[in-house]
Structures are given as C-alpha cells and as structure tokens.
Amino acid sequence: MNIGISHELSEEDVKFRYINDAITSKGWTKDSIFMEQQVKFTDGKISLHGNIVHREKPKFADYVLYVNKATPIAIIEAKDTKHTVSYGLQQAMEYAKMLDVKFAFSSNGEGFAEHDFLTGQERCFGMDEFPTREELIERYKKGINEGNGLNEQEEAVINQPLCSGQNIFPPRYYQLNAINRTINAIAKGQNRILLVMATGTGKTYTAFQIVWRLLKSGLKKKVLYLADRNILVDQSIEQDFKPLEKVIHKIDYSKDKDKLKELLSHQVYFALYQQLIGQSDAKNYQELFPNPDYFDLVIIDECHRGSAKDDSNWRTILDYFSSATHIGMTATPKETRYQSSIGYFGEPVYTYSLKNGIEDGFLAPFKVINITTNIGDEWRPIKGQKDIYGNEIEDRIYNNSDYDYNIVIEDRHREIAQEITNYLKSTDRMAKTIVFCADETHAERMRIALVNANADMCKKNPDYIVRITGSDEYGKGKLDYFISVASKYPVIATTSKLLSTGVDCKMVKLIVLDQQIGSMTEFKQIIGRGTRIREKEGKTHFVVMDFRNVTRLFADPDWDGPIEVDPDYPPKPCPVCGKYPCICPKTTTSSACPVCGKDPCECPTPPPQPKPIVDKNGCEVKVINKVVSVYDTNGKLLRTESITDYTKKSIIDTYATIETFTSKWNALKRKSEITEMLKEVGIDITTLKHDRNMDDVDDFDFI
Incomplete structure (x- = not known):
C-alpha cells in the first residue's frame, strides 16, 4: 500500500502517478493498454427534447487491458484519493459485463480491488501486487469454460x-x-x-x-x-x-x-x-x-x-x-x-437489441406522429351509394383495416399525401422518406397523390417521388440511388414490402406507415429502416408518421423484448407415421370438380371483382387530430406532446408569471440569451415561429 499518499489527488493524478507505473511494471506494454481517451465504447445516447437534439455523455473506461486487440481481458477504473480503493469496482464491473471481459479492477492509488468473473471472488491488494500480463492471461486461459480451460x-x-x-x-x-x-x-x-x-x-x-x-x-x-x-x-x-x-x-x-x-x-x-x-x-x-x-x-x-x-x-x-x-x-x-x-x-x-443500440447512441431515436382522420375509426356509405364503377357499395362500417385492402377512398390518399408534404415543407423537403403502403397498387396511388402535392419538386426532378416495389422495374432501378448517401434523388419512395427488410437506408428521416402490420417482426424491421445515424450529413433521429395506429405495437410486451414464441412450436409429429412433416402416403380418393370433371379443376376463373373506389364526392377526408409521442428504448411512452403545449409548459416551468418573464427580459443585455436558455429545455423559438408563419413577430410577443 502507498502509506502517506496525498488525500488531495485527482483521478488524473492517481492514474499518472500511481496506476500507470503499477501496471507497466508488470509487463503490460502500450500495445496491451488502452487508456480513457482511447476507450470511448459508447457514443452517448441521442435525446430528443421538443425540437432540440443533443447527445448525452458517452461511456469511457479508464483502462482496458488486452491479450491482443481482438481479446480484451480486464477493466481498471481509477478514482481520486477521497474515495476508497474499491469505490469504483461496481462501475468497473458494469463496464466489464458490457465489454465481455473477465476481470474488473478499481484503484485510488493506495491499492487495487479486484472482481474475478471466472470465480465470483473479490480481493484487495497493494499497488505493487498487480498481476503480470502473463499471470492474468494464464488465469484467464485456465478459468474459462467453467474451469476447463482453452482447447x-x-x-x-x-x-x-x-x-x-x-x-x-x-x-x-x-x-x-x-x-x-x-x-x-x-x-x-x-x-x-x-x-x-x-x-x-x-x-x-x-x-x-x-x-x-x-x-x-x-x-x-x-x-x-x-x-x-x-x-x-x-x-x-x-x-x-x-x-x-x-x-x-x-x-x-x-x-x-x-x-x-x-x-x-x-x-x-x-x-x-x-x-x-x-x-x-x-x-x-x-x-x-x-x-x-x-x-x-x-x-x-x-x-x-x-x-x-x-x-x-x-x-x-x-x-x-x-x-x-x-x-x-x-x-x-x-x-x-x-x-x-x-x-x-x-x-x-x-x-x-434496438434498445441497446439507442441507449448506446449507435442507433437513432425517434418520435411518432399519430394522425387520425375523420374516417379512421368508421365510415359508412349512405343507403344505395355507388362507387366509381357504378356498383353499389356494401352497406357496412369501414375503418383503417379496410382502406386500400377492401375499399379505396381516393380523398384519403390526397389528404395523407398533403400531410406528408406539409411535414416535409416544415422540416426538410429533401429528407429521404419511405411510405409503406397496403400493396403495390396502393403504392402507385400514393405515388400519384404525392406527385400532385409536390408538383414543384417533381418539376425540378421527376424522380423526386418513385414507386419502388417488386414488380416495378423502373423503381427497382432507382433503389441504389435512393439508399445512396451521396445521391439526392429519389427523395420519397412508396413501397409495400420491398424496403421493409434488408435494405441499408442510411439517410431515411421519415417513415410513413399506411399499411396494416400485425407482426412484431415486420414492425421491428420497418422501424429499423430509420435507425442509422449519419451526423455529418444531418441525420441524428427520425420520425414515424402513423396513419393506421400501427405504433400501438410499442405497447406490446414483445417490443424489443423476448423472442416471439408460438405456443404450438415445436410442431407435433404425425400420430400415424411419427414424423414431422408427415410422410404418410397420400390417399388416392378422387376430388374431381363436379362441373368440369377434372382434377385439378379446369373451369375458367372469373375475373376478380375490383375493389370499390370512392371518389371525393362520395367521401371527403380530413385530418382531425395529430399527436406527437416520444418513446423510451423499451417502447414505453415517455410523453405525448402537442408542440405548442410543450412550449407553454416549459416556459411556465421556467418563468412562473408574466412579471417574472418580463423582469428577466428587461434585464438581459442580449435578447438572444432568452432563446438560448429556451433551447436548453428543447424549444427552438425560430423554428416554432416559422412553423406558424410568424417569422416577423417579435420574440417577446410570440412567447
């Protein structure tokens, strides 16, 4: 132990005066030691507050010791001399579990405390007793695999x-x-x-x-x-x-x-x-x-x-x-x-998991905008109402699960396209966007509606909006351009399934959900299209715009939770042959069609009935509610916010009365100090004014 060590030494002093010498004297060379500045092992979670984005502090380890660059073996956490030898051990253990290493140490310069994950034991020892490189590697090799060592x-x-x-x-x-x-x-x-x-x-x-x-x-x-x-x-x-x-x-x-x-x-x-x-x-x-x-x-x-x-x-x-x-x-x-x-x-x-990635700051967080239309929960045709083909529409209640699957409401496409366009106009019209649709035909209808809502952008470049689906050769030919970080166009892609999995869409900032999604697996895959971060190019987070209440799946216990398990898996073997799948010989009983007498049936298939299409005169659609939600990494609702309500609450929390605010305002040398203070709580006054077409209004009057 270092008797008489100064009790006023900082953590940095402890590292450079005592710990460095203690480990290098035991054969730990520079190649096998990585110090704090080199061992930032998370990027720091990106947090969203109002319309302000900031990174939290990343996680650093003071020392990571390696067998070689592919195999970390130990973590050392340093503390100042005001703390005990073992004070940093639990932090070292937390980092050791994250980095998958088997030895955790802490030190305040007076000695070391050690936790051995191979044995579960802890001990304290002097600064001159730190294990040599050979000793620790040997302990690792012998203790691994439940004490059976390495083959x-x-x-x-x-x-x-x-x-x-x-x-x-x-x-x-x-x-x-x-x-x-x-x-x-x-x-x-x-x-x-x-x-x-x-x-x-x-x-x-x-x-x-x-x-x-x-x-x-x-x-x-x-x-x-x-x-x-x-x-x-x-x-x-x-x-x-x-x-x-x-x-x-x-x-x-x-x-x-x-x-x-x-x-x-x-x-x-x-x-x-x-x-x-x-x-x-x-x-x-x-x-x-x-x-x-x-x-x-x-x-x-x-x-x-x-x-x-x-x-x-x-x-x-x-x-x-x-x-x-x-x-x-x-x-x-x-x-x-x-x-x-x-x-x-x-x-x-x-x-x-996705949760781990967002917590560590390697994946982008997101907001959800839930948009409700006047027909979302129900729409019923009037008695005898006909579609554009002149066919009478079945009299029943239709809702989000029917639109574009069983019936087409043309004005709904226009209204959704306008909402997407309004959002992009208020943020960034060149933000890469994927619109997930019910099927390929719906994807084409949405493409047309979006083109009409963005005629000015399509005039500049007709590939501003493209349908990218499995059967669309032109669209598939544009896929590489859409996912390219360097390529501006296409900006908006309408799709059904093609972009839901496996495609590396680094710059996607807006994901629009206009399809029914019942599978948690598919939902996770679609959300995953937006999780890449490209900070240098301005991509730190993304927004999910939901027109079908698909994001209710965030409340499902399986969101980023246990693996989906079907209670009927594994399947039961056939009770006759004992095999799965069944290998019993097929019966030869005839199943000939009673009309044509053939097996399989060769009767001509009648053409499928087209889905009823209702034009604007038959059903006018309006957005009636918008809610912005922020979720934590468990998919739990952190808060639901109207941007206006969030701003009001934050200002009132900071300045309880108009008198307090006025007094503070009058005392400021620079009026920009108020806007800077508000940014710290997630309020960007300039952006809010722009969103409401109030750019010319004085900041004081606006607030």
Missing part, C-alpha cells in the same frame, strides 16, 4: 488478430463481443449458432470479421454466405467483405455450371437461395457442389425470413451442407410453427 482451436482463434487497415474501422464493443462469442463457440465445437443484432448495428461487418479470423486461423477453409436478395449480396461483397475480394465468388448457376473446376478455386462464396435451388426445385447446389462436405461454414443472412423453416425449399440447402457450421444472423428471431430460428440454431450466443 487448441480456441488458443489459435484468440491469437488471430482482427482484419485492420486504412479503410477498415475497428469493431464497436458489441461487434467485438459478437465476433468473439461466435468464434469461441465454433472453436468449442458448436455447429449451429445464432447471432441477434438489431438493424443498423453492423451484422455484415461482424460476419466479415468472423470469417476473416476463422479463415486466417485455419479453423475454416470454405465459406458459403446465403441471402435471399441480390442487394444484400452485392452490398456485402462491395462493402464489408471488400478485403476478401480476391477469394470471393458470387454464384451464378447459368455461368458456373459449365466451369465447375474454376468454381471450386475460391474460398468465400456468396449466393442467393434461388440460384442454388433452381427452377422447380432442381437442386442446382448438388450439381455445382457434388460433395456435400465442400463447405465447412455456412452463414445465413436474415435467417428469420424462413431459411430455417422446416418445410422450406431453402432448408434443403442447409440439410445438404449439414456437416458445416451454420451461423444464422437476424435482427428479429422468430419462433413459430412456421418459422424457427431458435429451434434450428439454438439460443443466441449474443444479442444486441
């Missing part, structure tokens, strides 16, 4: 560094956790692995670093990366996997089937499921790779979308390459009788 493969992986370089960012703490958890599980022999990481947290980059370390350490030699959308494959190859471009091949069955020898010369293969399955379940994968043991690692991107579904064609690919290690990656694991991530891969080895 040869784990040793090889631990010693394998991350991929680094000029254009490669070091992993964030949670990415490093996911990388290490995954490769350690593989090294221990686990062959089915699930990684759950929220949209926008870098799943593909994480997958790249996993592949890099496994290839370089020799644990894996041939890798197959599966996805269900071309854009996912191309983005991965061109961006995160760029350092491996010399050993990467994108599978194209039409070309590769005639060059099988050349095909087998690569290390990392990217493929769409469709390319490997082929037409009519041709099983192209067997022709391209006749040896089912060819791959020793298969990565399944967005595995919640059905790759692990028991009766899926995609599952046949996984079954064929069953000897390989399978890593499933998803933002929203799903566990139902129809889809099973957990049932196939097992419990996640690591989870980093």
Whole structure:
C-alpha cells in the first residue's frame, strides 16, 4: 500500500502517478493498454427534447487491458484519493459485463480491488501486487469454460488478430463481443449458432470479421454466405467483405455450371437461395457442389425470413451442407410453427437489441406522429351509394383495416399525401422518406397523390417521388440511388414490402406507415429502416408518421423484448407415421370438380371483382387530430406532446408569471440569451415561429 499518499489527488493524478507505473511494471506494454481517451465504447445516447437534439455523455473506461486487440481481458477504473480503493469496482464491473471481459479492477492509488468473473471472488491488494500480463492471461486461459480451460482451436482463434487497415474501422464493443462469442463457440465445437443484432448495428461487418479470423486461423477453409436478395449480396461483397475480394465468388448457376473446376478455386462464396435451388426445385447446389462436405461454414443472412423453416425449399440447402457450421444472423428471431430460428440454431450466443443500440447512441431515436382522420375509426356509405364503377357499395362500417385492402377512398390518399408534404415543407423537403403502403397498387396511388402535392419538386426532378416495389422495374432501378448517401434523388419512395427488410437506408428521416402490420417482426424491421445515424450529413433521429395506429405495437410486451414464441412450436409429429412433416402416403380418393370433371379443376376463373373506389364526392377526408409521442428504448411512452403545449409548459416551468418573464427580459443585455436558455429545455423559438408563419413577430410577443 502507498502509506502517506496525498488525500488531495485527482483521478488524473492517481492514474499518472500511481496506476500507470503499477501496471507497466508488470509487463503490460502500450500495445496491451488502452487508456480513457482511447476507450470511448459508447457514443452517448441521442435525446430528443421538443425540437432540440443533443447527445448525452458517452461511456469511457479508464483502462482496458488486452491479450491482443481482438481479446480484451480486464477493466481498471481509477478514482481520486477521497474515495476508497474499491469505490469504483461496481462501475468497473458494469463496464466489464458490457465489454465481455473477465476481470474488473478499481484503484485510488493506495491499492487495487479486484472482481474475478471466472470465480465470483473479490480481493484487495497493494499497488505493487498487480498481476503480470502473463499471470492474468494464464488465469484467464485456465478459468474459462467453467474451469476447463482453452482447447487448441480456441488458443489459435484468440491469437488471430482482427482484419485492420486504412479503410477498415475497428469493431464497436458489441461487434467485438459478437465476433468473439461466435468464434469461441465454433472453436468449442458448436455447429449451429445464432447471432441477434438489431438493424443498423453492423451484422455484415461482424460476419466479415468472423470469417476473416476463422479463415486466417485455419479453423475454416470454405465459406458459403446465403441471402435471399441480390442487394444484400452485392452490398456485402462491395462493402464489408471488400478485403476478401480476391477469394470471393458470387454464384451464378447459368455461368458456373459449365466451369465447375474454376468454381471450386475460391474460398468465400456468396449466393442467393434461388440460384442454388433452381427452377422447380432442381437442386442446382448438388450439381455445382457434388460433395456435400465442400463447405465447412455456412452463414445465413436474415435467417428469420424462413431459411430455417422446416418445410422450406431453402432448408434443403442447409440439410445438404449439414456437416458445416451454420451461423444464422437476424435482427428479429422468430419462433413459430412456421418459422424457427431458435429451434434450428439454438439460443443466441449474443444479442444486441434496438434498445441497446439507442441507449448506446449507435442507433437513432425517434418520435411518432399519430394522425387520425375523420374516417379512421368508421365510415359508412349512405343507403344505395355507388362507387366509381357504378356498383353499389356494401352497406357496412369501414375503418383503417379496410382502406386500400377492401375499399379505396381516393380523398384519403390526397389528404395523407398533403400531410406528408406539409411535414416535409416544415422540416426538410429533401429528407429521404419511405411510405409503406397496403400493396403495390396502393403504392402507385400514393405515388400519384404525392406527385400532385409536390408538383414543384417533381418539376425540378421527376424522380423526386418513385414507386419502388417488386414488380416495378423502373423503381427497382432507382433503389441504389435512393439508399445512396451521396445521391439526392429519389427523395420519397412508396413501397409495400420491398424496403421493409434488408435494405441499408442510411439517410431515411421519415417513415410513413399506411399499411396494416400485425407482426412484431415486420414492425421491428420497418422501424429499423430509420435507425442509422449519419451526423455529418444531418441525420441524428427520425420520425414515424402513423396513419393506421400501427405504433400501438410499442405497447406490446414483445417490443424489443423476448423472442416471439408460438405456443404450438415445436410442431407435433404425425400420430400415424411419427414424423414431422408427415410422410404418410397420400390417399388416392378422387376430388374431381363436379362441373368440369377434372382434377385439378379446369373451369375458367372469373375475373376478380375490383375493389370499390370512392371518389371525393362520395367521401371527403380530413385530418382531425395529430399527436406527437416520444418513446423510451423499451417502447414505453415517455410523453405525448402537442408542440405548442410543450412550449407553454416549459416556459411556465421556467418563468412562473408574466412579471417574472418580463423582469428577466428587461434585464438581459442580449435578447438572444432568452432563446438560448429556451433551447436548453428543447424549444427552438425560430423554428416554432416559422412553423406558424410568424417569422416577423417579435420574440417577446410570440412567447
């Protein structure tokens, strides 16, 4: 112990006078020590107050000790001499749990306190007794895996560094956790692995670093990366996997089937499921790779979308390459009788949720504007009312669940388009916007309504508004431009499903919900379209504009909570054959059509009845209420605010009476001081005045 240490030393003094010497004298070199300035491991949560955005303080660790840059091993928290030796230990333990390290220390310069996560024990010791680098690494290696230590493969992986370089960012703490958890599980022999990481947290980059370390350490030699959308494959190859471009091949069955020898010369293969399955379940994968043991690692991107579904064609690919290690990656694991991530891969080895990402400041927070129309809850046609085709409209009550699904109200499209336009005019007309619609036809109607509401912008560039859907070749051709940070146009995209998952829309600032969404998985995926942060380009948060009360799902306990589990999963085997799915022979009883006598029926199908369309004369739509809501990271309602009411309340809380405010106003040398003070509580007077067309009104009179 340092007897007689000064009791007036600051935390910085303690670090530089005592702790630095204590750890460097034990063999901890500069390469294995990262001090506070280098160890900011969160960015600080972005908070929304009124129309002001600010970042909270990020989390820093005083010291992080590493085995190497891929493997952190200990946290040290320093405190000034007014505190006890162990005062900072709980903070060190909190950070240690976040960074997935096994040893936490605190010190006030008189000694060290230690918590060992491998044994659960704590102790205090002198400044000259800090463990040497070799001692602590040895304790880690012996104590890991419930005291069974590391096997040869784990040793090889631990010693394998991350991929680094000029254009490669070091992993964030949670990415490093996911990388290490995954490769350690593989090294221990686990062959089915699930990684759950929220949209926008870098799943593909994480997958790249996993592949890099496994290839370089020799644990894996041939890798197959599966996805269900071309854009996912191309983005991965061109961006995160760029350092491996010399050993990467994108599978194209039409070309590769005639060059099988050349095909087998690569290390990392990217493929769409469709390319490997082929037409009519041709099983192209067997022709391209006749040896089912060819791959020793298969990565399944967005595995919640059905790759692990028991009766899926995609599952046949996984079954064929069953000897390989399978890593499933998803933002929203799903566990139902129809889809099973957990049932196939097992419990996640690591989870980093949307809540975690927003709390840490890596994902953008959001506000919700709930907009109610006069027909949202109910509209009933008058007796004998006809649609534009001259057909009588069924007499019943219609509501948000019907519009654009069972009946089309033309004026509703106009009113919604006008609300979107008004919002963009009051904020930023070049803010990237996605409008989620009921179906592709609805997406086209909304495109037309938005064009008419934004004719001035479409005159400048007709691609200001574009429909981007699965069947729209022109729109799909504009997708890369829409998601590009550098490209201004398109600005507004109307869609139904195409943009709901897997597309990296970094600059989206407004998400409009005008479709019914019952699935929590789909809801999370759609919200995830807005969570990327691009501060340099002005993207710090986003807004959800809800016309269907979809955001009621925030109140669901499953919002960013436990994995969705269907009580009927896993499915029960057939009571006859004992298998799932059932393999009983099909009965041969005839089910011929009683009209045409054929099985299957060959009767001509009558054309479908068009949805009733009601024009403005038949139903006029108006917005009757708007509520701005701010949610916390649990999806719990923090507050509901009318901007005017929020401003009034904040001013009254600060200045209780008009006399108090007037006295303060008159005493100020600069009137701008009031507006600066109000900004601190989330009120931007300039913006509020502009929103109400009161730019010329004096600040005092406005307040």
